[in-house]
Amino acid sequence: MAESAQNTSMPYRTLGRTGERVSAIGLGGWHLALPSVDKELAIRIVRSAIDRGVTFMDNSWDYNEGASERRMGKALKDGYRQKVFLMTKIDGRSRKAAARQLDESLERLKTDYVDLVQHHEIIRYEDPHRVFDENGAHAALLEAKAAGKVRYIGFTGHKDPHIHLHMLEVAREHGFTFDAAQMPLNVMDAHYRSFERLVVPELQRQGIGVLGMKSMANGIILKSGTVTATECLHYALNLPTSVVITGCDSMEVLDQAITAAESFRPMDAAQVGALLARTAEAAARGRFEPFKTSSIFDATASNPDWLGDEPKRLRELMPA
Template sequence: MIYRTLGSTGARVSAIGVGGWHLGLPRVSEEDSIRIVRSAIDRGINFMDNCWDYNEGASELRMGRALRDGYRDRVFLMTKIDGRTRREAARQLEQSLQRLQVETIDLVQHHEVLRFEDPHRIFDQDGAHQALLEARQAGKIRYLGFTGHKDPQIHLHMLGVAAEHGFRFDAVQMPLNVMDAHFRSFEQLVLPELVRQEIGVLGMKSMANGILLKSGTASAVECLRYALHLPTSVVITGIDSMEVLDQACHAADTFRPFEPAELESLLSRTAEAARTGYYEPFKTTSLFDGTAANPQWLGEEPERMRQLFTR
């Protein structure tokens, strides 16, 4: 397994991470999900991804059970919360701690920063960021980050709003794949800024749940290799079977950076399919936007803003 440093935290993390969403899918039994997590750890993968809303909590519950019997001490554990208010973020975080059966989560991220108003709600005086800072002070969290999959400009806006509040995130999660390189590109716009600020880079949607593969322009191993080729700390990938785990480990075991001619060939092959964003529907539709379908997860708008609106 390849290990890299997570930004400026000093934490050593596996270059491949286990995506939590797949672990709670109905087609994956609890027994199989626990086997996947423990086998991944035994094979050197130490980065575990999850989220408060994945499969109505089943993903966190299963991971919590998998991390018993000494496995928790061998991983860097991450989860995400959707709440935008101080109260809702604190509630969701407590649920995540209970489900995961831990006292401390290594990294907690503001999930689905998809709208330009999200950073302002999160950094409001009664916003979610206050809840996470308090949790960090209490020893419930080690590091803080945010995620999003919609538009690189929104990521840059989130970084800017954080800076205005004197804060720098420890990690940022975003789509990094062979098609993102051509369309509304996080790689071109956000990645250089994260590297400059020494913020940990968490790549996701290297295959977009298999959607990229339907273009017929790149194989699964090429997709993983491309994401690993970038200055990512971790490439988080969905693993719903032992066969897929074998594939992910093989990609890490055999990884070597692309030669310039190889890279040019791969990007040339994917350019036309990537041009309109058709194979990246998380950018161009709301199909991947859990908080759009469940706005109650975000919590109420700030009271002082609502009062201003009704005056």
């Protein structure tokens, strides 16, 4: 993967122990197929982001019934694919479901490989066990990596930091270390069920790339009236993140994200403390992080068939 335009002011960071250099801001894929974003605008957002130095592209097999991947695939034609580090996610927990979803993602994205594929929505304590079952999704991703369809493997989740730690532990028991992990990292997370405090230090210890998401919780955090969009992005960038992934549904929002990355300077303890003090009361019970406290953001809960079959060995234990 070649870096995007070198004459930009975009900061670049290293993705954990992979050594890959990626833009500090990543372009989220979900917003690219919202009702307010037509195909032409989506392509313009992707290509403009790349032209301005964004190299990390986020997507998922389940975003907008595949429309997000299809639009990104169109945008990455004409030489743009070679300029980016392309990531997508799969929901399948079984080997069969994961392999099928990955192949569908590759077809939609119009590419032979993705740089990073992630097990999506690890939000239940049983998810790691299903993934690492002998006929689980991890086996499919290892096969895909051997076949050149995947370069790196990670996982995502938005529910509880202890489930992330559980995923890391189950992976360790199977002799595997992830290349990246994605989680909510924002000015309110530090106060409630905190990924920043519990998961990030462990990722650093293992050399796993830290991917931050939900820096504004799809705008919900801004409704608290405690912080601005730029403050949200700067706070997330100040953490030991390799990439802060942010969704952009307009050129104005894209410009806001890129300007925030270009203007970012490391924050001192007093600056961080001031932001945390300002958000403490609003953040205390997770009100502005509903992905932690409700099922509204749990796409796989609404679509359990995406996960695929339960492990055969468990089904055989059930009474006839």
